[in-house]
Amino acid sequence: MDLAFLHPLYEHPGPWASVYVDTSRHTEGTPHERHLTAQALARELAGQGCDEATCGAVRSALEELAHSSEPNGRALFARAGEVVLDPSLARAPLRDSALWAPLPHTAPLLELAGEDPVCVVAYIDRRGADFELRTALGRRDAGTVSGRQHPIHRTSTVDWSERRFQLKVENTWEHNATEVADALAVCQEETGADLLILVGDDRERRAVHDRLPRRLHERAVEAPHGSGSRLLDEDVEQARAEHVRRRAERELERFLAAREPGEDGRAGAVEGVPALVEAAREHRIDELLIRPDGPDAHREVWIGEDPDQLAVRRTDLKILGEQNSWPARADDALIRSAVATGAVALSVTPATDDSPSGGLGALLRWA
Structure with missing residues (x-):
């Protein structure tokens, strides 16, 4: 997935409201149901500490979807009373969700909007x-x-x-x-x-x-x-799903081969949060591989104001000279670094292999 469209999310500091909403159901009662959903998600954000202006912006944006015929869903990313980005989704989310956090929660986009073969x-x-x-x-x-x-x-x-x-x-x-x-x-x-x-x-x-x-x-x-x-639509969907699965398998094969040290004793791929954090700080990530259900995806790391200010421990950021720091999900922090350095990201869920270990890995630009 080309992450360039996410740049507007990292041009401003957080915290951010991240909302994923399903618009795949279309019945006579849909407008009223979506009105209730807008209110419920705004309340959920408020309960997490979201400011009133941002809650209002999210609620208004969701209310505008009351009569939308979008077949799958929408993601909303808002801060400081403004919705900054609202991409349509290629697949409906399993459930409506709202999160208030230091970084936008972009990791679900890899599955909901990322691999959508035309x-x-x-x-x-x-x-x-x-x-x-x-x-x-x-x-x-x-x-x-x-x-x-x-x-x-x-x-x-x-x-x-x-x-x-x-x-x-x-x-x-x-x-x-x-x-x-x-x-x-x-x-x-x-x-x-x-x-x-x-x-x-x-x-x-x-x-x-x-x-x-x-x-x-x-x-x-x-x-x-x-x-x-x-x-039929199901024939096309089957072909598209097979294409996504083959792509994920090819990238996993590349990852597994690159993980083995070369003649110089260095590997062209890394896995696990500590190694990925180090590679992100050095701008060495070329392709980020994420298995969203992996245990490392939601592991806590520490971030500073800039994308390469990333550490496993808060004290490590202070050693690097960063005075302000916040906890963040590892997958969201690594995606921010990938966006800043022009790397791509891919969900490897469609593949059958359990690699990378912990659910996070990367192919490197240099070893």
Whole structure:
């Protein structure tokens, strides 16, 4: 997940109100239910010590969602009477929540907004293809490509003239597959799609897949559906979930390989809070790996005003010359450091491996 959009959260000091709200339910009573939710979450923040102005800003922002048709949910981050950032979520949170803390509680975004593959579904036949863009917010047409329209169909005879005709049919198929693959590559570049789903007969899917640029081979999957069928939402969601799982597994494999010391005796990856804090202070984190249910994710660390003012113990910050310090969750503190240094972050929950130890790890920029 590219964390650049979180920069506004670290341009101002805390404390922060962090709210996650589910907007996936839509019934006749939804506006009233959301009104009650807004009041309840504002009261919860007030009970944690949030100032009245910030509670009011959060309550007003939540009230504005009373008639929202958003399919999943919204996160709100507020301070000093102002909502600074309110990203939409790609997945609904398990429950509504509100937290008042020195840092914004951004770690849930890795699962709720982070890995949300944008998909282009290509419905392929021998004449060309229709493209459809799928995101967590819905679907829309993404273009059409038409190849040669004649000749398309084979014959069943073995006459020499018919053999020549069949060869022309083969050439037409190959030409059209190339046209579709080229157009799909352009569509992927224009939309930034993470995943390409090819729908059609086996031969047609394979012909297009083989002609895609090599850089797109890992992004393309073939759906086991017949020509002309339209993928159901659950089919797309399954493909997207599989893509996220494969990505997490690849990054874990990289992490496990880098964790072993190289010829110089140094490792290219670290795990555990003390090692990660040291790497964050030295701006060495390249990719932060977080398993939100890991015990280290909510472990307490100490922070100063700047992102690289981070320590396991409060006394360590004083040794570093920082006079002001506050306790914070380890995952949120490490994400703040990652944002400041241009690192990325990834939830490894979709993978089956239990690494990294404690739920926190990182691939390093240098050992």
